[in-house]
Amino acid sequence: MSSAVVTPDSVAAVVDAVRAAPRVLAVGAGTKPALASVPSEFVRLSTAKLRGIIEYEPSEFTFTALAGTPVAEISAALAAQGQYLPFDPVLGEAGSTLGGALAAGVSGPGRFRFGGLRDFILG
Numbered sequence: 001m002s003s004a005v006v007t008p009d010s011v012a013a014v015v016d017a018v019r020a021a022p023r024v025l026a027v028g029a030g031t032k033p034a035l036a037s038v039p040s041e042f043v044r045l046s047t048a049k050l051r052g053i054i055e056y057e058p059s060e061f062t063f064t065a066l067a068g069t070p071v072a073e074i075s076a077a078l079a080a081q082g083q084y085l086p087f088d089p090v091l092g093e094a095g096s097t098l099g100g101a102l103a104a105g106v107s108g109p110g111r112f113r114f115g116g117l118r119d120f121i122l123g
Contacts, residue, residue, distance in 0.1 A: 004021075004042075004043045004044065005027075005043075005044045005045075005046055006021070006024075006043055006044070006045050006046065007045075007046040007048055007049055008045065008046075008049065008050065009049040009050070010050075011050070014045065014050070017043070017045055018045070021043040021045075022041075023041050023042045023043065024042065024043050024044075024045050025042045025043075025044055025045065026044075026045045026046075026047060026067070026099065026103065027044045027045065027046055027047070027100075028046075028047050028048070028067065028068060028096070028097035028099050028100030028103070046068075047066070047067040047068035047097060047099050047100075048068050049068065050066040050067050050068040050069075050099075051065075051066050051068040051069040051070065051073070051097070052065065052066055052069055053065045053069060053073070053074065053077055054066065056077060058081040058083060061083065063077070063078075065098050066098075066099075067097060067098060067099025067100075067102075068097050068098075068099060069097060069098045069099075070095055070096070070097055070098075071085070071089050071096050071097065071098060071101055072093060072095070074098060085110075086110065086114040086115070086120060087107040087108060087110045087111055087114055087115070087116060087117045087120065088107065088108025088109055088110035088111075089101035089106060089107065089108055089117065101117055102117055102118070102121060105117070105118065
C-alpha cells in the first residue's frame with residue numbers, strides 16, 4: 001500500500017493535489033479497506049478535512065455536503081428536522097463518509113424499498 005497521503009482542506013487544494021500527482025485515489029474514513037486496495041504508484045487523497053453540510057433545505061428535502069462528511073453527521077442533521085436518509089449506508093456508526101458510501105456503491109438494505117444512493121445523487 002502506498003504511504004503517500006495528501007489531505008487537502010479545500011476544493012482548490014484538491015484540484016492542486018490531483019494536478020500534482022500522476023495517479024490519485026480518493027480515500028475517506030477507511031471503513032471499507034477491503035474495497036480499496038491501493039497500488040504503490042497511487043497517491044492517496046484523503047477527504048478527511050473536506051467535511052460539512054454546505055446547504056440544507058428541509059422543505060425541499062435536499063442538502064449539499066462535502067465528500068468527507070460522516071454519514072452519521074448527515075443523519076443527525078436530518079433527524080433534527082424529522083427527516084432521514086432514504087438509503088442505509090453501511091458502517092455509518094463506524095464513521096463512513098458520504099463520499100465513501102457513494103464511491104463504494106453501498107446503499108444498504110433500504111435500497112430495495114427506496115432505491116440506491118446513486119439514484120438520489122443523480123436525482
